[in-house]
Amino acid sequence: MYPYGSQPTRPPVRRSRGCLSYVSLFGLVSAILRSAHRVATRLFAQEGEGRIMDRVADRVQLARTVLGAAATIALVLAYNVDWKRLEAAAWGGVANLIVAPFVLLVAGPLAIVGFIYYAPPHLRPHLRSRLRAPLKAVGWYVLTLVVIGGILGLAAQIDDRDGKSWWEYVVAVAALLVIVWGFPFFFLASLYSARSAFNSAQVHPMLPPVLTLALVWVFAAFNLIGDGMPGGPPLVQFCSMLGGPLSVTAVSLWELRRMRTRFGVTLRT
Numbered sequence: 671m672y673p674y675g676s677q678p679t680r681p682p683v684r685r686s687r688g689c690l691s692y693v694s695l696f697g698l699v700s701a702i703l704r705s706a707h708r709v710a711t712r713l714f715a716q717e718g719e720g721r722i723m724d725r726v727a728d729r730v731q732l733a734r735t736v737l738g739a740a741a742t743i744a745l746v747l748a749y750n751v752d753w754k755r756l757e758a759a760a761w762g763g764v765a766n767l768i769v770a771p772f773v774l775l776v777a778g779p780l781a782i783v784g785f786i787y788y789a790p791p792h793l794r795p796h797l798r799s800r801l802r803a804p805l806k807a808v809g810w811y812v813l814t815l816v817v818i819g820g821i822l823g824l825a826a827q828i829d830d831r832d833g834k835s836w837w838e839y840v841v842a843v844a845a846l847l848v849i850v851w852g853f854p855f856f857f858l859a860s861l862y863s864a865r866s867a868f869n870s871a872q873v874h875p876m877l878p879p880v881l882t883l884a885l886v887w888v889f890a891a892f893n894l895i896g897d898g899m900p901g902g903p904p905l906v907q908f909c910s911m912l913g914g915p916l917s918v919t920a921v922s923l924w925e926l927r928r929m930r931t932r933f934g935v936t937l938r939t
Contacts, residue, residue, distance in 0.1 A: 706855035713810045714862035714869065716803055722875045722933055727925050734921050738914055766889050768857075770864035771811055773888055774881060778804070778868060781881055785874050788937060800873045807868040814856055821848050875935050879922040886918040 782804070786797045825845035828838045864885070870877035894911065929935040 702851055703854055706851055706858055710855055710858035710862055714807050714859050715866050716807075716869050716872065722871070722929060722935065724925075724928065724933075727928060730921055730924070734917055738917060741909070741913065767864060768860050770885060770889075771860050771868070773885060774864065774867055775808065777884055777888070778808075778870060778881060781877060781884070782870065782873055785877060785937070797873055803869040803872040804867075807863065807866075811859060811863055811868070814852075814859060818848050818852050818856060821845055821852075874937075875929060875933075876926055876937060879925045883919055883922040886915045890915040 782801070786794050789797055821841065821844045824841045828841060865878075867878045867881040870881060890911070
């Protein structure tokens, strides 16, 4: 018997993996993206009482996006379109994503005013009372642009010399935070702002598909003016130039019809 016999064996102690496993590059990047995604979702993808949760429509939109990308790649492989032009188109798509919220800042108020004016007089005060969510989303987006632009502008004025003042160190740290966290947040904010049209569904459920329909044709016109007709045979030119806008138009019209037939939502309700 202990203490004269054999000492009892202690259960093995589980060693902690330590902090290094959580500070790995992948874990750090994942944490930053999750944080930016969480904040962007909270600000620019609010559900709200006016939003209709339609999983079928979400799946159709996702399928259209995947099929559109696959069709573009198929056209390139079939007709040997210049890969540099495809790369330029890809970067143009990213640029459109960034520019989309700015176009919505101009087109959105016009569409919302049109919806409110078209609504019956007794519903107009109710629709105007639901403008708070889109206005808040617009305010947060503009504030994001002002903060990022201001910090990077101040950082560009810092001299590369010794003996910097304290405010220059503060600006340098803030600029690092903007690059590490602010840029992913801005990209996600642009994505969700374009998709939700600055939470305009809280004013009327039909506003997001209508604004998406108008937005895609505005970008089609900009791309035609800026880049001209795409290369390849006439069929390839037609599909490359009008395939995307026509498919988005078809999905948006189908979504509007589905709202009317399945959920009883019309432009005047």
